[in-house]
Amino acid sequence: MSNASIEAIAAKSGQPFPGAPNNWRRFFSFSTDHKVIGIQYMVTAFVFFLIGGLLAMVMRGELITPEADLVDRTVYNALFTMHGTIMLFMWTFPVLNGLSNYLVPLMIGARDMAFPRLNAAAFWLVPVFGTLLMVSFFVPGGPSQSGWWAYPPVSLQNPTGNLINGQVLWLLAVALSGVSSIMGAVNFVTTIFRMRAPGMGWFKMPAFCWTVLSAQMIQLFGLPSLTAGAVMLLLDLTAGTSFFDPARGGDPVLYQHFFWFYSHPAVYVIILPIFGTFSEIFPVYARKPLFGYRFVVVSSLIITVLSAMVWVHHMFASGTPSWMRMLFMFSTMLISVPTGVKVFAWVATVWGGKLRLDTPMLFALGGLVCFLFAGITGVMLGAVPFDIHVNNTYFVVGHFHYVIYGATVMGVYAAIYHWFPKMTGHMYYEGLGKLHFALTFIGVNLNFFPMHPLGLMGMPRRVASYDPEFAYWNVIASLGGFLLGVSTLPFILNMISSWILGKRAPANPWNAIGLEWLIPSPPPVENFEEIPIVVSGPYGYGSDEPLVANNPAGELISEHS
Amino acid sequence: MSTANLDPTLNTHGAHAEHEEEDHRMFGFIVFLLSESVIFLSFFVGYTVYKTNITDWLPAGVEGLEVREPLINTIVLVSSSFVIYFAERFLHRENLWGFRAFWLLTMAMGSFFLYGQAVEWMGLPFGFTDGVFGGTFYLLTGFHGLHVMTGVLLQGIMLGRSFLPNNYAGGEFGVAATSLFWHFVDVIWIILFILIYVWQ
Ligand code: HEM
Ligand SMILES: [Cu+2]
Numbered sequence: 001m002s003n004a005s006i007e008a009i010a011a012k013s014g015q016p017f018p019g020a021p022n023n024w025r026r027f028f029s030f031s032t033d034h035k036v037i038g039i040q041y042m043v044t045a046f047v048f049f050l051i052g053g054l055l056a057m058v059m060r061g062e063l064i065t066p067e068a069d070l071v072d073r074t075v076y077n078a079l080f081t082m083h084g085t086i087m088l089f090m091w092t093f094p095v096l097n098g099l100s101n102y103l104v105p106l107m108i109g110a111r112d113m114a115f116p117r118l119n120a121a122a123f124w125l126v127p128v129f130g131t132l133l134m135v136s137f138f139v140p141g142g143p144s145q146s147g148w149w150a151y152p153p154v155s156l157q158n159p160t161g162n163l164i165n166g167q168v169l170w171l172l173a174v175a176l177s178g179v180s181s182i183m184g185a186v187n188f189v190t191t192i193f194r195m196r197a198p199g200m201g202w203f204k205m206p207a208f209c210w211t212v213l214s215a216q217m218i219q220l221f222g223l224p225s226l227t228a229g230a231v232m233l234l235l236d237l238t239a240g241t242s243f244f245d246p247a248r249g250g251d252p253v254l255y256q257h258f259f260w261f262y263s264h265p266a267v268y269v270i271i272l273p274i275f276g277t278f279s280e281i282f283p284v285y286a287r288k289p290l291f292g293y294r295f296v297v298v299s300s301l302i303i304t305v306l307s308a309m310v311w312v313h314h315m316f317a318s319g320t321p322s323w324m325r326m327l328f329m330f331s332t333m334l335i336s337v338p339t340g341v342k343v344f345a346w347v348a349t350v351w352g353g354k355l356r357l358d359t360p361m362l363f364a365l366g367g368l369v370c371f372l373f374a375g376i377t378g379v380m381l382g383a384v385p386f387d388i389h390v391n392n393t394y395f396v397v398g399h400f401h402y403v404i405y406g407a408t409v410m411g412v413y414a415a416i417y418h419w420f421p422k423m424t425g426h427m428y429y430e431g432l433g434k435l436h437f438a439l440t441f442i443g444v445n446l447n448f449f450p451m452h453p454l455g456l457m458g459m460p461r462r463v464a465s466y467d468p469e470f471a472y473w474n475v476i477a478s479l480g481g482f483l484l485g486v487s488t489l490p491f492i493l494n495m496i497s498s499w500i501l502g503k504r505a506p507a508n509p510w511n512a513i514g515l516e517w518l519i520p521s522p523p524p525v526e527n528f529e530e531i532p533i534v535v536s537g538p539y540g541y542g543s544d545e546p547l548v549a550n551n552p553a554g555e556l557i558s559e560h561s
Numbered sequence: 562m563s564t565a566n567l568d569p570t571l572n573t574h575g576a577h578a579e580h581e582e583e584d585h586r587m588f589g590f591i592v593f594l595l596s597e598s599v600i601f602l603s604f605f606v607g608y609t610v611y612k613t614n615i616t617d618w619l620p621a622g623v624e625g626l627e628v629r630e631p632l633i634n635t636i637v638l639v640s641s642s643f644v645i646y647f648a649e650r651f652l653h654r655e656n657l658w659g660f661r662a663f664w665l666l667t668m669a670m671g672s673f674f675l676y677g678q679a680v681e682w683m684g685l686p687f688g689f690t691d692g693v694f695g696g697t698f699y700l701l702t703g704f705h706g707l708h709v710m711t712g713v714l715l716q717g718i719m720l721g722r723s724f725l726p727n728n729y730a731g732g733e734f735g736v737a738a739t740s741l742f743w744h745f746v747d748v749i750w751i752i753l754f755i756l757i758y759v760w761q
Contacts, residue, residue: 228603
C-alpha cells in the first residue's frame with residue numbers, strides 16, 4: 001500500500017499517522033520499546049565496528065612491509081587484542097542482539113519483549129563496558145596485549161604493577177558484557193517461549209526466531225563458564241590467588257577449558273542468527289517456500305547441543321591427550337552435518353527460483369558463498385594432523401574472517417537492507433546498496449583469501465613483522481583491507497540519507513510473508529493493533545492460504561485489501 | 562499477503578497488554594537460575610580438576626578441614642528450606658502472621674549459617690592466597706555465602722513488604738521467587754559440602 005493511502009485513511013478516520021512517531025530524539029533516550037532498543041544496539045555496535053575497523057587498518061598498514069616500522073611490537077599486540085575484543089564483544093554480539101530485539105517480537109506477534117525494562121538495562125550496559133574498554137587505551141601500560149582469549153600466564157603479567165591496568169579493565173568489561181548478555185538471553189528465551197501469538201505453534205515460527213532461541217540458549221549455558229574463568233583470572237591478577245599461575249601450582253590449561261567451553265559455542269551464537277537471516281531472505285527473493293523448513297529448524301537445535309561438545313578442537317596443540325583429540329575431532333566433524341543440511345536447504349530454496357537480485361539478496365548470496373568456503377577450511381582445521389600443522393598461522397585467521405566478515409558481517413548487512421524499510425519507513429537507495437555490496441565482496445576476498453596461502457607457507461599469526469617471502473600476499477591482503485574500510489562509506493551514506501530523504505516505504509515492500517509485514521512501516525509503538533491469530537506457516541509463497549485469521553493492523557490495511 | 566477476517570469475534574486486543582511482564586517473571590527467573598547454576602558447576606569442575614591433579618594439594622601444616630561445625634551449619638540450612646516452605650503454605654492459606662513467623666525463622670537460620678561460616682573462616686589456619694587449595698576453598702564458600710546473604714536480604718524485603726497495605730495481593734511472585742532461590746542455594750550447598758568437606 002502506498003504511503004499516501006495510509007495517510008488518507010488516517011485522515012479519514014481521524015487517527016494520527018499510525019507509524020511510530022518520527023522523532024529521532026527517542027533513539028537517544030531510555031526507552032523500553034524493543035524497536036528503539038534494537039536500533040540503539042545496532043547503531044552503538046556500528047560505532048564500535050568502525051573503531052575496531054580503524055585498528056584493523058593500522059594492523060594492515062603495518063603488514064604492508066615485512067618490517068615492524070609503523071608501530072612497534074607491543075603496540076601491535078595491543079592492536080590485535082583490542083581489535084578482536086571490540087569486534088566480538090562490542091560489534092558482533094550487540095549488533096545481532098539488536099537485530100533480534102527488533103525482529104523477534106514482531107515476528108512472533110508480541111507487543112514487546114517479556115521484560116522491557118530488563119531489556120533496556122541490558123542495552124545500556126553496552127556503552128558502559130564499551131567505555132571501560134576504551135579507557136584502557138589511556139591507563140599506564142596501555143590496553144591488554146594478551147589477545148582476545150587472554151590466556152594465562154601471559155595475561156597474568158603486569159609490568160606496571162598498577163592495580164588498574166589494561167588487563168583488569170579488559171576482564172571487567174568482558175564480565176559486564178557477560179552480565180548484559182545473560183540478561184538478554186533470559187529475556188529472549190522467555191519471550192519466545194511465552195509470548196508467541198495465538199496459533200503460532202512451534203513449527204509455525206519463522207526460522208529466524210528458532211535460531212535466536214538456539215543462540216540465546218547457548219549464551220545461557222556457555223557464558224557462565226567464561227564468567228567463572230574471568231573471575232578466577234581477575235582474582236589471580238588482583239587478590240594474589242594462583243588458580244592459573246603455573247609458577248605457584250595453578251593450571252593455565254584449565255583456563256583454556258573454561259574459555260573455549262564458552263567461546264567455541266559463541267561462534268554459533270554469532271552464526272546461528274545469520275543462518276536465520278538467510279532462511280528469511282532467500283524465500284522472499286526467490287519467491288519460493290523455504291525448502292525443508294523442519295530440517296532447518298531441527299538442525300539449529302542439534303547444532304546447539306553439539307556446540308557444547310567440540311571446544312577442545314581449539315586445544316589440539318595444548319598438550320591434549322590423543323584419545324581426547326580423536327573424540328573432539330569426531331564431534332567437530334559431526335557438527336558439519338546439521339550445518340550441511342541448512343546449506344542444502346538454502347541452495348534448494350534458491351534453485352530454479354525467479355531470483356530478484358536486490359541488495360539484501362546480493363548480500364545473502366555473497367554471505368553464503370563465503371560461508372561455504374569457510375566451512376571447507378573449517379572441516380580441514382577440525383582434522384587434527386592438519387590443525388597441528390597450520391595452528392597459529394594465518395590459515396586460521398583467514399578461516400575465521402571468512403566466517404566472521406564474509407558470512408556474518410555480510411549477513412548483518414543483508415538483514416539491515418531487508419528490514420530497513422520496515423524499521424525506518426523509508427526505502428534505501430538501491431544503487432548505493434549495490435556499490436556497497438560490490439566493494440564488500442571484493443574486499444573480503446582480497447583481504448582474507450591471501451591468508452590461506454600465507455598460512456600454508458607458514459606465516460605465523462599475531463606478528464608485526466615477517467619474512468620477506470610473505471610480502472606478495474600481504475600487500476594484496478592489505479589492499480583488500482583498505483577496500484573494506486572504504487566499503488563502509490556508501491553504507492553510512494545510504495543509511496543516513498535514505499532515512500532522512502528516502503522514498504516512503506509501504507507496509508510490505510518485498511511482498512514478503514511474515515507478521516512484521518502486515519503492519520505499517522515503521523511499526524507503531526505497540527506493534528499490533530490486534531494481536532494476530534496465526535493460521536499458517538511463514539513460508540507459504542505460491543499458496544493462497546492466509547497467514548493470519550484476523551487483521552493485526554486493525555482498520556488500516558483491511559480497508560485496502 | 563492477504564488477510565482474511567475468518568472470525569471477527571476473535572479479538573484479543575487489550576487482554577495482553579497490561580500485566581504481561583508479571584506473568585513471565587517466574588519463567589524468566591527459573592531460566593536465570595539454570596544459568597547461574599552453570600557458574601557453580603564450573604567452579605565445582607575446576608575444584609575437582611585441581612584436587613585430582615595437584616600433588617601438594619593442602620598447604621604446608623594443614624591437615625584437613627574440621628567437619629563438625631560445617632555439619633551443624635548444613636543441618637540448619639537444609640532445615641530452613643522446609644521452614645520457608647511452610648511459610649509459603651501459610652501465605653497461601655492467607656495466614657499472614659504464620660507466614661511472617663516462619664519467614665522470620667528462615668531468616669534467622671540463614672543468618673546463623675552466615676555467622677557460623679564467619680567463625681569458621683576466622684579459625685582456619687590458611688588464607689585465600691595459600692595455594693590453589695586456599696583459593697578454591699574461599700572462592701567456593703565465599704561465592705555461596707554471597708548467595709546466602711542475597712537470600713536473607715531478599716527475605717528481609719519480602720517481610721517488610723508484608724506490612725505494607727494491600728500485600729500480598731500481587732506480591733506473591735517475590736515470595737515464590739525468594740523461596741525458590743533459597744532452595745537453590747540450599748542444593749548448591751549440599752553439593753559443595755560433599756565436595757569440600759566429605760571428600761577430603
Ligand atoms: C576490515 C576488516 C578486518 C581486517 C582488515 C582485520 C584484520 C585482522 C588482523 C590483521 C588480525 C590479527 C591477526 C593476527 O595477527 O593474529 C585480526 C584478528 C582478529 N579479528 Fe579481524 N579484521 C577485520 C575484521 C574483523 C571482524 C569484522 C571481526 C569480528 C566480527 C574480526 C575479528 C577478529 C578476531 C576475533 C581476531 C583475533 C584473532 C586471533 O584470535 O588471533 N575481524 N583481524
Ligand atoms: Cu571452535
